[in-house]
Amino acid sequence: MPKTVKSFFNIIFVLIFLGASTSSAEVVDKIIVIVNDEIVTRGELDRVLLPIYQQYKTQYSGEELAEKIDKARSNVLNRIIEDKLLLSEAKRRKIEIKDEEVEAKMDEIKKRFATEEEFKEALKEERMLLGELEKKYRDRIKVDKMVDKEIRRSISLSPSEVINYYRDHEEEFGEPEKIKLRAILIKVNGSRTREASLKLAKEILSRLQEGGDFASLAKRYSDGPYKESGGDMAWVKKGELMDKIDNLVFTLEENELSGILQTGMGFHIFKVEQKMSPRTMDFREAKDRIEHVLYQKKTEEKLRSWIDELKENAYIAFK
Numbered sequence: 001m002p003k004t005v006k007s008f009f010n011i012i013f014v015l016i017f018l019g020a021s022t023s024s025a026e027v028v029d030k031i032i033v034i035v036n037d038e039i040v041t042r043g044e045l046d047r048v049l050l051p052i053y054q055q056y057k058t059q060y061s062g063e064e065l066a067e068k069i070d071k072a073r074s075n076v077l078n079r080i081i082e083d084k085l086l087l088s089e090a091k092r093r094k095i096e097i098k099d100e101e102v103e104a105k106m107d108e109i110k111k112r113f114a115t116e117e118e119f120k121e122a123l124k125e126e127r128m129l130l131g132e133l134e135k136k137y138r139d140r141i142k143v144d145k146m147v148d149k150e151i152r153r154s155i156s157l158s159p160s161e162v163i164n165y166y167r168d169h170e171e172e173f174g175e176p177e178k179i180k181l182r183a184i185l186i187k188v189n190g191s192r193t194r195e196a197s198l199k200l201a202k203e204i205l206s207r208l209q210e211g212g213d214f215a216s217l218a219k220r221y222s223d224g225p226y227k228e229s230g231g232d233m234a235w236v237k238k239g240e241l242m243d244k245i246d247n248l249v250f251t252l253e254e255n256e257l258s259g260i261l262q263t264g265m266g267f268h269i270f271k272v273e274q275k276m277s278p279r280t281m282d283f284r285e286a287k288d289r290i291e292h293v294l295y296q297k298k299t300e301e302k303l304r305s306w307i308d309e310l311k312e313n314a315y316i317a318f319k
Helices: 003-015 042-057 062-092 099-110 116-125 130-150 159-168 194-209 214-221 243-249 283-312
Strands: 031-035 038-041 178-186 232-237 257-263 266-276 316-318
Touching: 031 062, 038 042, 038 062, 042 062, 062 130, 062 283, 099 116, 099 130, 116 130, 159 283, 178 194, 178 214, 194 214, 194 257, 194 266, 243 257, 243 266
Parallel strands: none
Antiparallel strands: 031 038, 031 316, 178 232, 178 266, 257 266
């Protein structure tokens, strides 16, 4: 399985399916917590903790590793308990879910894999049956519907809140210098020596200096990732590129060519099409972002308060 796909699948299990149970082919897990009519098993906890353990072992050792793992276990267990509390409440409220909603979510996941077989292999490696995964999605959608009705729909923002946030956090809306950039990369590869690659780069530069079309030459000769778009890298902010390139292209004027720059990737030719000086977004530009930030903050605060209330009235027993 490709590393990126496997990483994506691990993230799903850590961040979304905190309540994932072990395969029915395994020995029944020991129950470690009872939350109302839901249970938490050791297998559920260990499955979420496994990738965290693996990461920590590459960063820490000895007593520090033990402390980090102990803290992670406590945090994850608390998160699972809260997840179970919300699920229990959703069931108590008889939140209904359509099969089509679950199927749509399953299709979303499957699209991240090249083939159906690759998807099934990922499930197998995680020791999860397809039915279990579908159940977890059903539970997740059920909780999301309840939270949407109970929390999100009750949140409102006043114009003054948005304006005051902009005034108090103006530094958050600063944008660094940026340029609209095109690039041609000529690599040194098995079929072309360094000398041949440099010669080709010089020929391309000469044609550009004589008025040749950058996009057409990029599509024909470039070995870079922006070949198909005619070398168009769109808008690039200062500091986003490797230092050697960044230091060069941000000294260029609009419509100026860079000459030839050599890096470990090969020989580069750049052209700056537009430049934009550092600036601060005005309120109209920042408004949507501010509303999103404030909405998320209010949602988290209300959800936190509601979970604490559910805990006070819940039956939670540690085994």
